[in-house]
Amino acid sequence: MKVNYFSILIFTTALFIGSCKDSTTTDPTPVTPPSGTVKDCSSLTGIAKLVCLSENVKASLSTSQVASLQLSYSKADAVKWSNLPEALTRTKRVGLQFSTLNASQLESVKLLIKEAMGTMVNEGYDEAMQILAADDFLNVNGGGATYGSGNYFIAFLGTPSTTGLWELQFGGHHLAVSNTYNNGKLTGATPSFRSVEPMAAFEQGGKTNQPMIQEQVALANFLKSLTTTQATTAKSSSMFGDLILGPGKDGQFPTTKVGLVGSTLTSAQRDLLMIALNTYIKDVDDVNAATITAKYTSELNDTYVMFSGTNTLETKGDYIRVDGPSIWFEWSTQGGIVIRNANHPHTVWRDRTGDYGGN
Amino acid sequence: MPIIRTPFGEIEREIMEEIKRKIRFIILTFFILSIHVKLCYGHPMPNSVVVLLKERGYVLAEARIPLPDLQLMLKDSVIRSEKAMKTYLAQHIHPKNLNGALWKIEIGKIEFISSKDEMVGNYTELVFDFKMYPPNDEISEIFNFDYDIVCHQVITHKVDIYLAESSVKEDFNKMKLVGQVRLDTQSGGIIFPIIALGKSNLIDKILPSNRVLILIGLVFFAIILYSSFKVK
Known part of the structure; x- marks a missing residue:
């Protein structure tokens, strides 16, 4: 029997070179029906509004998505944040990945983040969205799929309420938001990680960004x-x-x-x-x-x-x-x-x- | 059917051609394996890496220092001067027994290599080897690895210490991580690890210490065997 050694050689090369790299995963985006009814939170303020918007997020999601988002409070999950992109960090983030959300679900998530992070220009929510935009910029400027706003996560550690203990955890590459609430009050806004690459002004999402x-x-x-x-x-x-x-x-x-x-x-x-x-x-x-x-x-x-x-x-x-x-x-x-x-x-x-x- | 004379007797040409193809395949496979070893020889930046290998009468070490952190504290003129670098390196390696008795060190060749890391992309590393001789030529199985190159100044710098079973340059994931030189953030001091060398591997004593040499030897053997075939 004749053997094509050249083919074996190419296969061996690919196998060995491939074994040097970490595998990365991509997430399919199943479009699923929402599991609840969206409420009008506009008349509320403070923690009540935050809880209302959190419930709206859950209402926009499928049952399986809610299961990913809503976790019990644990310090073990609270510490799972990193400055690194998800594909490069060993401590994997918990929660719901942005790439799995449809447009209306993402909008609902952003309304919640905006309420939690404040509305100042180039600070809070605006700063966070520009950091996500920076990752989209890296995606198309040499970084590839490791980078991008779809690689960010949101999680509720504990059920959002005006009485109990829970944390709004939101983050990804160069961003970590860890807002802990207990008995209706913000009891901790840290650890809070911020970074951006590029640091210089860059064009992304139809605007000039320089969040830090x-x-x-x-x-x-x-x-x-x-x-x-x-x-x-x-x-x-x-x-x-x-x-x-x-x-x-x-x-x-x-x-x-x-x-x-x-x-x-x-x-x-x-x-x-x-x-x-x-x-x-x-x-x-x-x-x-x-x-x-x-x-x-x-x-x-x-x-x-x-x-x-x-x-x-x-x-x-x-x-x-x-x-x-x-x-x-x-x-x-x-x-x-x-x-x-x-x-x-x-x-x-x-x-x-x-x-x-x-x- | 043409006959070929070989050191092992006479073989038909068609069979000989098949043997030749197999030998070519083996040689190229060795070549690819050696490339693979190089490709996987990466580590997370910005840590330095020191690989230790217990030999008879001394510990052989290879250190790899990412140039970016070295450049934070030393001028390029110093880094590029082998004499100045050897002086600097020797000032910051002080292995000792647990009773405090210092080991003697001997710095070997220094070179610069290009490396690539998923997290930081392409970068240059300073690579050097050194030997550590224990007092009275007696290697204790445990010693204090007092090594603070770079981290005495760039205090966020860490040094991962690996123990190799042979001197083959294999993937760090396959080697045993035996310690880390790092900052103790609470006290502000540097923590030097106690390294357990373990007992010597019997196979390492019997075989030459460098598996790469074995591979090269096998390749040479294959080439000599191949070239010794003569067609009638």
Whole structure:
């Protein structure tokens, strides 16, 4: 019997090269009938409106989709967030993937996210949608199917209610929203991860996007306001290629705070610092954002600022940390992944006592 | 039917041609396997990787450092100077017994290679090997791997330590991860792992330590065998 060794060779090559790569999955999008009736939530406010919109999301879904979305509250699922695209992260996200939603279901989900994240331009909901748009941009600019707004997830950990414990978990590549509610109140808006690639302005979805430029400018404005002496105290001799407390680093806050203590800042510097932090805090609804801002402002005297690299936060290796009695914030400027020769930031906002609502 | 004389006797031409095809196939398969080994030799950035191999009287190590993190702290002129780099590297490798007795180290060849990672795309790695000699030439099965290249300065940098069973450059997923040098975020200090080398593998003692050499030897044997066939 004659054997075609050349064919075997090609097959062997493909087999071995293929074995080096991680497999990725694609999700079919079954169009299924909704399982409930949509309610009018427009007259409601606060947690009542959020719960109403959450129920509308479930009402728009099929039974199997609701089963994916609605999970019991567990810390084990709450910690399943990442800065990485779903295809590249080992800790797989839970919940419902956007690519499985039809247009009206997606619209219902976005109404809920908008209510939870606030309506400021380039912050909150608008910022999140631009981060998703950035992933669509990466999809068609070299990143391929690993990237794209269809690869984001939403989950309810615990049943949305005005009395019980539940978390609205929403995220994907470069985005993690972890709003925990208990007894009708927002008990934690962290961990909250934000990043975007490309960092520079890009055209996507019929508009110009640059969702994190306000954050970078505001933080740099604060750093540039420091005197030489203050900057020397605030500057670390260590260097940072990434965040210290990114995903999977829950509860590992340093025991000793380092850098420049807030009590030595002038009133103008304190204002600049809070303006910068508010570009993150205002990613939650206005009422809750005001409460959090008031708390962090009251703790400024015991809050430390440390940075490394330049004070523009544009150069690879640039880093800033804000570490207070409650707040933990980090920004790390890193190299481009899909868009080469262009830096992009990774940033995380945590709360020493409020991550996952203190659970 | 033409007859071909070989070292093993006379063979018909048609059978000989079939044998030749099989030998060509074997040679090319070895070639592809060697390419595969190279393709899979990746690791998650931005970690460094050190692969340890216990030999008689010393531990052989190969370290791979992603250049981007190295460039955060060292000038290119230093990185490209073999002498300066060897000095720097030696200053940051201090293996020791659990009683604190230091091991002697010997830095080998330094080179730069191109790597690719799904998460970070193409990047360059600095690769070097080094030998670690225990005090009194007695390798203890456990030692403290005090190694802080890059991470003494770039504190987010991590070093994954693998233990190889032979010096073949295989996929890291198939090697045993035995420790990690990393920042302890709570204390701010670097954690150096205690490495358990384990007992030596009997096969490794018998066979040459580098399986790649075995493969090359087999390929050469096949080529010599092939070329020794003469058509009448």
